[in-house]
Amino acid sequence: MINGLTSALSNATLSRIAQSTTSSVSIETGLKAVGRPSFILADGKIEPQTKRYAAMKEFLYQATCLATYMLIITPIFKNGAFKISKLALGKTEDAFKKFKSAKEYLSYKKLAVMPQKIRLEKINEAKKPFKFSDDLLSHLKTVEDAEQYNIVKGAIEFGNIVGSVLGLAIFAPQVSHIIIHPVLKAIGMEKEESPKKELIKQNS
Amino acid sequence: MIKKTIGNIFKKWFLNLGENNKPTYAVMAIAVVKGIARPIFTMTDKEADPETKKYTAIREGLTEVVAIPTYFACGELASKFAEKLNFSHISDPKLQAFARQGAKQNFMFLGVCLAALAVIPALASVTIKPFMKKIQENKKDTKKAIDNVQNLELANTNNIVEKEQVNPNFKSIGLRKSALNTYSMAKLGGMKVGGL
Numbered sequence: 032m033i034n035g036l037t038s039a040l041s042n043a044t045l046s047r048i049a050q051s052t053t054s055s056v057s058i059e060t061g062l063k064a065v066g067r068p069s070f071i072l073a074d075g076k077i078e079p080q081t082k083r084y085a086a087m088k089e090f091l092y093q094a095t096c097l098a099t100y101m102l103i104i105t106p107i108f109k110n111g112a113f114k115i116s117k118l119a120l121g122k123t124e125d126a127f128k129k130f131k132s133a134k135e136y137l138s139y140k141k142l143a144v145m146p147q148k149i150r151l152e153k154i155n156e157a158k159k160p161f162k163f164s165d166d167l168l169s170h171l172k173t174v175e176d177a178e179q180y181n182i183v184k185g186a187i188e189f190g191n192i193v194g195s196v197l198g199l200a201i202f203a204p205q206v207s208h209i210i211i212h213p214v215l216k217a218i219g220m221e222k223e224e225s226p227k228k229e230l231i232k233q234n235s
Numbered sequence: 236m237i238k239k240t241i242g243n244i245f246k247k248w249f250l251n252l253g254e255n256n257k258p259t260y261a262v263m264a265i266a267v268v269k270g271i272a273r274p275i276f277t278m279t280d281k282e283a284d285p286e287t288k289k290y291t292a293i294r295e296g297l298t299e300v301v302a303i304p305t306y307f308a309c310g311e312l313a314s315k316f317a318e319k320l321n322f323s324h325i326s327d328p329k330l331q332a333f334a335r336q337g338a339k340q341n342f343m344f345l346g347v348c349l350a351a352l353a354v355i356p357a358l359a360s361v362t363i364k365p366f367m368k369k370i371q372e373n374k375k376d377t378k379k380a381i382d383n384v385q386n387l388e389l390a391n392t393n394n395i396v397e398k399e400q401v402n403p404n405f406k407s408i409g410l411r412k413s414a415l416n417t418y419s420m421a422k423l424g425g426m427k428v429g430g431l
Contacts (some may be wrong), residue, residue, distance in 0.1 A: 034324045037338070041320070046337035049344035052261045059262065059351050066352040109409070120242065146329050181253030188252045190247075192261050200268035204276070 042151075047141065052191035053105045056199070057097060064093035084220055091214055095207035096199060104198030105191070109133050112190020113183070126180040129167065136183050139163040143177040150177070258344040259310040261302055262351070270299030290367070298365045302355045306347055309354055313346025314339045 044124035048054040071077070071132035077085070094161040121127040138161060141151050150171060161168055171177050215221035251262075274292035277283070283291075317338040325331040 037320050037322060037324070038334075040317070040341055041322070041334040041338035042341065043333075043337055045344070046340040049258050049340040050256050052256065055258045055344055055347070056261050056265070059348055062348055062352055067356070070356065071355075116245075123242075124246075146327075146333050148327075148330070179253070179270045182246065182249045183253065184256075185249030185253030186250065189249060191367065192252075192264055195261050196264050196268045199265050200272050204273070 043145065047144070052188050052195055053109065054099075054235065055103055056191075056195045057105075060093055060097040060199070064097060067093065084215075087218075087220055088211060088215065091211045092204075092207045095210050096203040099203040100195070100198045100208045104194045105201065108190045108194025108198075109187055112186055112193070115190075116183075116186035119185075120182070124182055126183050129180070130163065130183060131226055133187050135162045136180065139167055139171070140179070140184055142171050143179055147175045147177075153209065257310065258340070258347045259306055262306045262347055266299045266302045266306060270296055270303070273299070290371075293370070294363060294367060297366065298355075301362060302350075305350050305355050305358055309346040310343045311346075313349070314343040317342040326341050348384050367422035 048058065068090040071086040071089060072082055074082065111135050113130075113136070117127040130139070142153060145153065154168070154172060212221060273295040277292040277295060278288055280288060282343075317335070320335070320338055322331045322334050325334055
């Protein structure tokens, strides 16, 4: 029982997620999208109507942030950082020459961090061909401590952090601000603006 | 020269990040930028009331001020728990080290998630609410003082106006009275001075 719990807590997939900026930020935002509205709904001091409105607004905010982040920010910054770093540091750093894209490196890294015993099992179990070159595959099969090419990983993660910051702190809130009110109006949780208010707005 | 120095700085960052990208780095960086950007966005909103804008901006800034150290503390504290786990069931020392390292990262990640979900909202409501109440009370006191001064000034002005208005009325009544008196007296005296 305890051994099972220890194994679950040291799970390799979870630690790969923890080491990846995009995965950890996405999971954290997903948890916020579910957790925060639940906390609002569980609050006994607020009026039921207000509670529902606030919870729905919070859910929509976090959900649109997550969608914007995953669909727009992550692909641009992950690949962008790899390409820029390859251009800038590729002449001096051989690590960048071995991979054509961020996807290729990440697929290699997934296996490279594993101890050889587990790595060989995973390579043998694989049904699809690997994205990286055959040279790198034979390196993974034969060497006990595989080369990590940490500079490539660092470049990708740096891009991810910059993307996460710009995406979640600046870009996504603006997108969600545009989306939230029309959605709330569409589902009947927010009333249409009165013509009087609109007139005031136009005149000001 | 400058290009080479900048390149070396980035290389160092990349190597450190590649070796160990802690889950706390990204969330702390996001919190720092949110702490600056969100109050600016709020203050630039033209439709909101100025007082509400100020209140919201301070609140947003303070929430991120609370969030930054909380993310760090929760992540680091949680990773300490991983050291207490027993991996003696794994006989291979390399696999044991791999599992221990994985557990440390996982605990740090779980600590960050817990911070985002529960610890930060709880801490924010404990620390920020009283702070914001104090600010509002101070504002109310200042507003009361300003209102009192304004009321006093208004009362003084009214007095002056009343005095100015009352006196002519009084005089005119006096004049009329005296005129009436003169009229009656004139009639009584049989004199026709002043057209009467």
